[in-house]
């Protein structure tokens with residue numbers, strides 16, 4: 438796992454220069470704690486390449502309902518943050534921070550400089566009105582190779598009357614499986630996403646989006662995903678996703 442975590446940002450060299458063109462991603466090397474763990478390294482790396490001074494959207498806000506808070510507290514109590522200072526047994530959940538800007542330090546380059554500009558924002562984190570759209574937090578558990586996301590769907594995500602839009606559900610599945618695949622073998626891009634919608638999700642409700650790694654084959658990572666009610670009794674959506682590892686230069690080709 439440590440090797441995989443190390444690979445996550447292998448495309449984003451701490452030295453600032455990348456092995457292509459003149460593009461430079463000025464990242465700061467994550468400062469490792471004395472007793473580091475793969476999870477801490479992930480969190481620090483995310484904070485480092487993303488805008489770490491920005492708001493961390495995966496922390497509770499006043500729009501989070503009772504069920505969202507209950508589940509957040511449930512997973513947080515089993516997280517490394519709660520058990521700071523204890524030996525890592527790999528049996529903890531790690532809360533993944535979430536920012537609305539990526540590659541803050543990107544400069545130069547042909548394509549990156551055009552698309553990654555000051556106005557670019559992560560799709561799921563660009564609504565100012567808290568609670569109106571995607572409210573979610575992801576936790577990762579290394580020993581089980583699982584990601585779990587607590588997702589509260591706001592009123593701007595309506596599709597069928599009173600229920601969540603299928604595209605918004607697909608977005609969350611892509612986000613959860615994509616983040617999971619990134620933890621295993623980043624940088625990756627979605628190659629295939631196959632979704633079966635089984636039962637509608639009521640607008641305003643909180644659901645669980647759970648991702649499991651099925652297999653890795655060379656550049657390919659296969660994951661499955663289920664969206665369920667928070668007690669697990671109702672299956673809303675299930676999906677299979679394929680992510681392909683890319684070289685960052687892939688994003689420069691346009």
Ligand SMILES: CCCCCCCC/C=C\CCCCCCCC(=O)SCCNC(=O)CCNC(=O)[C@H](O)C(C)(C)COP(=O)(O)OP(=O)(O)OC[C@H]1O[C@@H](n2cnc3c(N)ncnc32)[C@H](O)[C@@H]1OP(=O)(O)O
Nearest residue numbers: 611612615616619623624625626627628629656657681683
């Ligand atoms: C990058 C930064 C990472 C930062 C990490 C941050 C941490 C988390 C932070 C924030 C969370 C946000 C999380 C959001 C996640 C969202 C992700 C997206 O939405 S990505 C946008 C939608 N996807 C596209 O636009 C792809 C467009 N397609 C392509 O660019 C290429 O087709 C690509 C990369 C998918 C593959 O191209 P090739 O040239 O690299 O590779 P080839 O040789 O074609 O395929 C490799 C293998 O994959 C199979 N393959 C490719 N496409 C397939 C497909 N559609 N179905 C089945 N197999 C496929 C092929 O058959 C081949 O298999 P064989 O090695 O021969 O066994």
